[in-house]
Amino acid sequence: MSGITRRTFAASSVAAAAATLLTPALAQSYPSRPVTLIVPWGAGGGTDATARIVAALLEKELGQPFNVVNRTGGSGVVGHAEIAAAAPDGYTIGMLTVEISMMHWQALTQLTPRNFTPLGLMNEDPPGIHVSKSSPYKTVKELASAIKVAPPSKFKASGTGQGGIWHLALVGWMQAMGLPANQISWSASNGAAPAMQDLLAGSLDLTTCSVPEAWGIIEAGQARSLAVMAPSRNPIFPDIPTLKEALGVDYSTSSWRGIGAPKGLAPAVAARLTAALKKVYDSTEFKDFMTKRGYGIVWRDAGQFASFMDQADAQMGRAMKAAGFARA
Template identity: 65%
Template sequence: MSRISRRSFMATAAATGATAGLGLRAAGAQETYPNRPVTLVVPWGAGGGTDATARIVASLLERDLGQPFNVVNRTGGSGVVGHSAIATAAPDGYTIGMITVEISMMHWQGLTELDPKSYTPLALMNSDPPGVQVKGDAPWKTVKELADHIKANPGKLKASGTGQGGIWHLALVGWLKAMGLDANAVPWVPSNGAAPAMQDLAAGGLDIVTCSVPEGRAMIDAGKARSLAIMAPARNPQFPDVPTLKEALGIDFTIGAWRGIAGPKGLPQPVQARLVAALDKAYKSAEFQDFMKNRGFGTVWADPQAFAKFMAEGDAQMGESMKAAGLAKT
């Protein structure tokens, strides 16, 4: 063998060996996922409910899977920035995220083309339905009395709980529609969230606040507000005296703010299976259940298939509500 051909042979052999080695490592990486740190993107700011939920989930995944799960807050664009970061990540399982109800709302508003189908759903872990809150000394003692007043006096009461077109605004719109009323029968006053809305309610600046009952708990416990009903299939065990709309009015309307874990489309099946099993274990853990209960957050589990169905149904519901309120741009 000539010197040149031998050199060529050795180079080819080395390259072949290197490629084979890479293949073995690639196969091993998939089999032993995760073998390096994972980023868990949160589309909302640090300190909020989504951030807190993501951090307890990340800590439990880290303990179970043996690699760091680093929570990264990617805020901006009314949730578009963070949701986009999850959807456009490499589909290798090393960037996943906590998607929220806004993914079924933003595209209707023309903010993004992203929708629930832009992801590999892994697990739904939380849902918080809104309650119908009124001032502590309001004349309506039941949600039926309030509903009758709205029907008799359309346009006279004011409500809030979040910004225009936010989840709690759509909760009000859906409830009004379910009663056969115009979506604007109770004018909406935009606010920066449930907390300032509840303060405004207690001060007499609002008549109704639709937000989760845990968000209104401080004012309710202080006697400055009352929750008349909850827009959920069943009563919240932490607020057993608050009836559902179906119990109180015969209206089968439910809605809620939810949080779940998802990855970009095309996530490999072995990675999906590993993550779903770990998320199921985390959800069932005493640490997660106690953490959520202590903060008044609702716990709801759905596997990938059920989560996908849940999001599809919610997306259609949001579209109907936003169109009815004149908020849809698509």
């Protein structure tokens, strides 16, 4: 067990006992001082931007500053570990991201979604399947038919690093079609932007990043989005069909962001935070901010978020084992 994880479990155990002293009456006075909101990723990215609008609106709703602190490193391990290690008193919360359902499978940490108190899921961005404007494939059905009869690794795709969320999305899609995990060769990239440039340059056949990440190039007419791996169409991009609609394949996954706290947070404080987050989610300010950037908005309360993370954890585990990335 890493040093970070040892500290996480030790601190959480001590702090959990202290949290039980909080009564519903005390929770009604929460928060009585500033709250820290930890972001496991760097400033300027989508996770940071989402956290900052949530923090600003929580401050308006609850009357105390919510200070965003970026804790980067270890592919998300450092920030998630710091959230888990904090005292479960409501004064340190954080942004939980899809990587918490992935990192332990890679033996990067022993942390799992069960090390947190889920408060609310607020954002979900499914991957799209994108091709360049010069691609001969006009629909995902045409693309899938060609992939099925092609020799393994003839088609090349990218969207993120090896074993990242968009790679695992591709693996899951192949599995859903009854194909090997390596039917399409994955070319690692430093993110969606360089992958889309490689797509335009002709070195890739497709990318599987989110639609918002690819939208600038799609909107410019240089690429096409053939489908999204989601249960329903995104109202921001209503012309892009789901895999089930276009191909009859009932498969969906996503990159997601939600707010959580250390395990052991008093139920009354958790309920107060979840209620405040729901008001943030329902606000015009939040929805305008997210939709203008193309970010998907979805609400799942604490219980629904917990179930969602369990499902995501199992799904990521299956994909990682199929692709040979699982170490745990």
